[in-house]
Amino acid sequence: MPAAAPLSANVKGVIFMALAMAGFSMNDALVKSVTGEMGTAQIMFLRGLMTSVLVIALAWQFGALRPGRIALTPVLALRIFAEVGASLTYISALGQIPLANAAAILQALPLAVTLGAALFLGEPVGWRRWMAIVVGFIGVLIVLRPGPEGFTPAALSVVACVVFAAIRDLCTRRIAREVPSLFITVLTSVVITLVGAALIGPTGGWRPVGPESLAHLAGASFLLLIGYQCIVLAMRNGEISFVAPFRYTSLIWSIGLGLIFFAEVPDVWMVTGILVIVGSGLYTFYRENRRRVAAIAQTSEPGTPK
Template structure:
């Protein structure tokens, strides 16, 4: 059975969220041994080796003058800001809580896609996404415990990542996804080197920490590639809700790795978020049946 571009994009987004959550879990575990700048630098070094070798093998390298392309530069800016603020947040708060705050991203992206790009969003999908946002509010419980400065960092990361994802669709199709990933990783690694000393300087890492960061680099590569392919495959407003699955992965890993036990509001909110994502997929399948097949085509993915 041939999948529609939006369904295919949603599946790639689900894989990307599992990969990024695994990376977040490793990062949080290692943050007790080294600061975030050092983690970005070391992990980025491993990632650049992997991505560079793969890009060379697939002949996906391009001149660095491609950075002059406005959307690519803006995507790099959003990635740097989003990575730095989110890693600082998860290092100082429960992984599931930070992930819950981050689930505001699909709502912001959907609004941006409708206002900036004019993408059609039916009332049923808007209702499903709104229900998911309500689930986020149930988990965060604003006004009861209040937001710490680290919660604000997670919210700032949402803003950076919304910019990153909205401009990804406007990057010229002739630029391979692997090249975009390589440029993004290089920029984030450089940013880690810049903030290394303001955040506490270099600490000699243990062998286990280096091994974990090398593994994290593999998951970052998978996550980057799946995200780019997802956003190039389907409508942003259709694939964005699948980011909600990151919350489910975060609850599971937080429980088994860090011993964080979700309470009743956390479980209830997570159930609403996952249900909204599943319902969005259901509505997307119905919409694909009702419209001509040609109108559902998307950009062909590059890279992986």
């Protein structure tokens, strides 16, 4: 029997991206399942504590630990602050709105990163991608449904999470390459744990944790770590323009998990908003790929300085 052909780099990237999105989505579902039993800060602390133990062990194993003073670097400190803000806003929203709605709004993140890169990093963005960004945010408004039922504080909290996550991703681009990704994850996880611990008292105090809820958070911690590592492997194996659109597989997971475990049935507005957001995001990835290919072709022309 002939040996199976090795997987291409892009196929490996797609597999890792799909695994990452599955991990993140199941983490969200497990976190949502305990929001009625404990507050956001307590969830951040318990999940962060377990995640920190796992990621510190990994970082030690791979020699990725560095002096803690690196966290004082302004861009890294801002990234950690943004990650804390994203965790606070997203976890607080999960218990109040359907899982698929939260995931749909979060899909505006690539558009927000493109917008931020244009405004703050000076990256060129043509009019077509500007239009895609505008259309994508219209899709977010469709999901939000401005009015008494849709435009809720919880939904706005997810929008705030998108802003924080965009700041996080933009800061990541500016972090020195010699700082290991695992060490960044260690710092972020430890700070989130400490912030969660500090906020438990002001946000209602400690609540008893049953064994089932603790098991859910342990599973969430493991899945979160799997998601982080798989997304790094996805970006390092495949071409970003080919792999990145598979982020949207998280919507399939979120809709399915919401339907099965929380009896959340998507309505026509949510489905319409998802289609608009995904369509604009895919077009943005397409234009980015076209721009990158054109740049490569230009530098490869005879007589072009290398």
